[in-house]
Amino acid sequence: MTDSSIVYTVEVLHPSTRYTLQELCEISRLTEDVVVKYIDYEVIFADGPNGIGFTHRQLDRLMKAYRLQRDLEINTSGVALVIELLDSNQKLERRIRQLEKRTTLVEE
Amino acid sequence: MEFVDYYKVMGVAEDASADDIKRSYRKLARKYHPDVSKEADAEEQFKKVAEAYQVLKDPDRRKEYDDLRKYGVGTGADYSPPPGWHSQAGFDSGDFSGTGAAGFSDFFEELFGQKAYAHRSHHAESDYATRGQDVHSRLGITLQDAFFGASLPVEIGRPTIQTDGSIRTEHRTVNIKIPKGIVNGQTIRLRGQGGPGIGEAPAGDLYIELNIADDELFHLDGKDVSITLPIAPWEAALGASVQVPTLAGKVNLTIPPNSASGNKLRLKGRGMPGTPPGDQYVMLAIMAPAANTDAQKELYRQMSELWSINPREHLGVEND
Numbered sequence: 509m510t511d512s513s514i515v516y517t518v519e520v521l522h523p524s525t526r527y528t529l530q531e532l533c534e535i536s537r538l539t540e541d542v543v544v545k546y547i548d549y550e551v552i553f554a555d556g557p558n559g560i561g562f563t564h565r566q567l568d569r570l571m572k573a574y575r576l577q578r579d580l581e582i583n584t585s586g587v588a589l590v591i592e593l594l595d596s597n598q599k600l601e602r603r604i605r606q607l608e609k610r611t612t613l614v615e616e
Numbered sequence: 617m618e619f620v621d622y623y624k625v626m627g628v629a630e631d632a633s634a635d636d637i638k639r640s641y642r643k644l645a646r647k648y649h650p651d652v653s654k655e656a657d658a659e660e661q662f663k664k665v666a667e668a669y670q671v672l673k674d675p676d677r678r679k680e681y682d683d684l685r686k687y688g689v690g691t692g693a694d695y696s697p698p699p700g701w702h703s704q705a706g707f708d709s710g711d712f713s714g715t716g717a718a719g720f721s722d723f724f725e726e727l728f729g730q731k732a733y734a735h736r737s738h739h740a741e742s743d744y745a746t747r748g749q750d751v752h753s754r755l756g757i758t759l760q761d762a763f764f765g766a767s768l769p770v771e772i773g774r775p776t777i778q779t780d781g782s783i784r785t786e787h788r789t790v791n792i793k794i795p796k797g798i799v800n801g802q803t804i805r806l807r808g809q810g811g812p813g814i815g816e817a818p819a820g821d822l823y824i825e826l827n828i829a830d831d832e833l834f835h836l837d838g839k840d841v842s843i844t845l846p847i848a849p850w851e852a853a854l855g856a857s858v859q860v861p862t863l864a865g866k867v868n869l870t871i872p873p874n875s876a877s878g879n880k881l882r883l884k885g886r887g888m889p890g891t892p893p894g895d896q897y898v899m900l901a902i903m904a905p906a907a908n909t910d911a912q913k914e915l916y917r918q919m920s921e922l923w924s925i926n927p928r929e930h931l932g933v934e935n936d
Contacts, residue, residue, distance in 0.1 A: 519804065519805045519806075519807065535750060537749075537750075564803050565801075568803070568825065571752065572651050575649075575651055576649065576651055576652070579645055579649055579662075579666065580642070580645055580646060580649060581642070590652070594651075594652065602837075605830060605835075606835050606842075
């Protein structure tokens with residue numbers, strides 16, 4: 509069922525949108541202790557100008573880390589490693605796709 | 617509704633020990649967790665597994681489920697719980713393990729969810745007020761939609777409070793206006809489209825992460841796009857003016873004389889819109905035409921004499 513009469517206007521969260529630590533806690537519904545622990549383990553970091561404030565990318569990472577920790581029963585240090593590996597995996601996959609497009613594989 | 621066989625979902629026997637169930641959960645969770653899995657239907661699969669685990673890991677809930685299961689399995693799509701059924705074990709949403717907006721199945725909600733739980737709950741009568749839950753989801757869009765902007769139908773799973781005080785996920789399709797110039801991974805927010813607030817509190821927001829699908833021609837990197845442009849050897853050597861596709865249509869590009877494969881040319885401002893807009897990079901790839909006729913073969917022979925080069929010099933090998 510499509511209610512085509514309603515068109516939702518969206519708010520784009522630009523790379524320039526910044527959250528404070530309190531806002532991060534509010535949106536993620538995690539306690540400050542939990543969020544600070546993720547900061548200590550460098551799962552997330554203040555990536556605003558001059559190292560002040562968190563971008564939406566950090567909120568995504570925070571939620572992902574929390575879900576992984578909760579659902580896969582891994583400790584914070586393990587989650588930090590998983591997030592790091594996922595990041596590098598994603599970069600490599602992108603690079604591979606880029607190269608694959610450029611190369612025609614010749615097999616002998 | 618259909619009776620869901622949680623033992624089958626978890627791939628364990630009905631007399632499996634708590635340890636076996638835990639082990640099976642860990643294995644399946646690693647395989648299907650939407651944040652790490654590459655499986656096509658990971659989210660759906662993970663939800664099933666998480667739901668089954670919520671029931672089977674709790675001895676009280678498992679016992680209740682086992683009692684229902686004796687009569688439930690094999691009833692097909694027509695299953696309904698015995699009249700007057702109320703779960704005593706209930707379900708505390710604090711250990712909710714689903715990851716998306718859609719929550720658990722109707723089957724689960726009916727047996728252990730907030731509807732079953734509502735009979736024992738007094739929350740609804742109190743003055744307790746809290747802001748609704750924010751809902752996070754993802755949406756795949758094409759590069760063209762990202763470039764031009766689009767109005768797209770999107771299915772939203774929105775938790776809604778029913779008249780009896782229980783919470784159900786309602787699915788509906790709405791049109792969402794995607795502004796032009798979206799960058800891959802960018803998130804949009806729809807205020808008030810998340811979970812309902814409790815009491816007087818406002819509803820939560822819906823966050824949608826936009827993922828731009830790979831395009832056949834264009835490769836996207838932030839706001840820049842790149843494309844591989846095949847050119848003929850004479851175009852590379854002598855220079856040429858050729859047509860190049862861009863996201864906004866075709867443009868003419870001047871290829872400087874003596875260009876080589878892998879050389880990158882930049883079309884300034886021809887990438888994704890923005891202030892400033894991204895650029896389009898054109899990577900040259902020289903296509904050597906096949907020599908089919910005698911005349912073509914002869915020309916190649918003449919070329920080999922005119923250019924006595926060793927293209928593999930940097931590899932430390934010599935021409936025969």
